[in-house]
Amino acid sequence: NAGVTQTPKFQVLKTGQSMTLQCAQDMNHEYMSWYRQDPGMGLRLIHYSVGAGITDQGEVPNGYNVSRSTTEDFPLRLLSAAPSQTSVYFCASSRKTGTGANVLTFGAGSRLTVL
Amino acid sequence: GQQLNQSPQSMFIQEGEDVSMNCTSSSIFNTWLWYKQDPGEGPVLLIALYKAGELTSNGRLTAQFGITRKDSFLNISASIPSDVGIYFCAGQVTGGSEKLVFGKGTKLTVNP
Numbered sequence: 001n002a003g004v005t006q007t008p009k010f011q012v013l014k015t016g017q018s019m020t021l022q023c024a025q026d027m028n029h030e031y032m033s034w035y036r037q038d039p040g041m042g043l044r045l046i047h048y049s050v051g052a053g054i055t056d057q058g059e060v061p062n063g064y065n066v067s068r069s070t071t072e073d074f075p076l077r078l079l080s081a082a083p084s085q086t087s088v089y090f091c092a093s094s095r096k097t098g099t100g101a102n103v104l105t106f107g108a109g110s111r112l113t114v115l
Numbered sequence: 116g117q118q119l120n121q122s123p124q125s126m127f128i129q130e131g132e133d134v135s136m137n138c139t140s141s142s143i144f145n146t147w148l149w150y151k152q153d154p155g156e157g158p159v160l161l162i163a164l165y166k167a168g169e170l171t172s173n174g175r176l177t178a179q180f181g182i183t184r185k186d187s188f189l190n191i192s193a194s195i196p197s198d199v200g201i202y203f204c205a206g207q208v209t210g211g212s213e214k215l216v217f218g219k220g221t222k223l224t225v226n227p
Contacts, residue, residue, distance in 0.1 A: 004157075035217075042121075042219035043158070043203065058214065090157050101146040101165060102207050102215055106157030 002026050006091050006107035013081045013114045021076040021110050023091030031094040031102060032074040036060065036087040037109075043090065049074055081114045088112075118142075121204055121218030128194055129226050136202060136221040137188040144206035147180050147187040148215070152201040161202075162189070194225050 007022045025032065033048035035058075045058030049068040063085060065077040074093075078085060088111050092104040121138045128134060138147070146165055150158035162173050164180035164187060171178055177190045187206075191198055204218040 033214075040124075040219065043217040045214060048214065092157075101148075101163065103148065103160060103163055104158075104205075104215060106150075106159070108157050109155075 004091055004093055004105055004107035006089075006110050008110060009108065010111050011113070013078075013112065015082060015114060017081050018077070018079050019081065020078075021089055021091075021112070023074045023076065023107060024072050025074075025091075025093040025105075026072065027093060027095070027105065028071060029093035029095055029105070030071070031096070032068065033058070033092050033094075033104070034064070034066065034074070034076045035090045035092065037090060038087050046076065046089075078112075081112075083114045086112060086114045119204060119206055119216055119218040121221055123221055124219070125222040125224070127224045127226065130194060130196060132194050134191040134194055134198070134223065135188060136204075137186060138204035138206070138218045139186040140206060140216075141185065142206070142208070142216075143184045144208060144216075145184070146207040147178070148205040148207070149176075149178050149187070149189045150203045150205065152203065152220075154200065158201075158203055191223075194223075196225050196227050199223060199225050 004025045030051045034046040035043040044060050047066040049055045091107045094102045094104045119138050149161045152158040162178040167184045169180040175192045201220040203220045205215040
C-alpha cells in the first residue's frame with residue numbers, strides 16, 4: 001500500500017537542462033495534481049488531471065508540461081530549467097468523497113535545485 | 116482568483132499550551148480541509164469539514180467550518196513536541212473545479 005510515490009527525492013540541475021519528476025499512485029484515484037512549495041508562499045497548483053487523457057493548468061503552469069496516459073502515473077516535465085523553478089514539488093491524488101469533495105493524498109516531495 | 120488568508124504565520128508555544136489558528140476567505144467554500152506537514156514530508160490530512168457550522172474533532176485537534184462558509188479554525192489542545200510542523204488550511208468549491216485553494220500555512224514550534 002504505497003500511496004503516492006515521487007521520484008527522485010532530490011535533484012540538482014543546471015539552467016537549461018530538462019528533466020521529469022515522476023509520480024505514481026496505486027489507489028486508483030482519478031484526480032492527480034502537482035504543487036510547488038516555496039517559503040512563505042504555501043502550496044501553489046501547477047497542473048492537474050481529472051482522469052487519463054485529461055490535463056489542465058493550475059495557478060503557476062509556465063515552464064512545466066504534464067501528460068496523463070494512465071490512471072496511475074502523472075509525470076511533470078521541465079523542458080528548460082530556470083533558477084526560479086528551484087522548489088519542493090509535491091504530487092497529490094484524490095478520491096472523491098460522497099459529498100464530491102477532493103480529499104488529497106500527498107507524496108513525500110521532490111526537492112529540485114536549479115543552478 | 117480565490118485566496119485564503121491563514122493566520123498566524125508562525126507560533127512559538129510551550130508544551131501543554133493550547134493553540135488556535137484560522138483561515139478566512141472572501142469566497143464561499145463547500146469543503147474545508149486541514150493538513151499538517153512534518154519537516155521533509157508531504158502534507159497529511161488532519162480533518163475534513165463538509166457542512167457549514169460543522170465541528171469535528173480528531174484526538175486533541177478540533178476544527179470548525181464557519182457558519183458563513185468563508186472561514187474555518189483549527190484548535191490543538193495540550194500541545195506536545197510532535198505537534199511541531201506547518202499546518203495548512205484548504206478550501207474547495209464542490210461541483211465546479213476540483214481544485215483546492217491552500218492557505219500559506221502556520222508554522223508551529225513547541226518548546227518542551
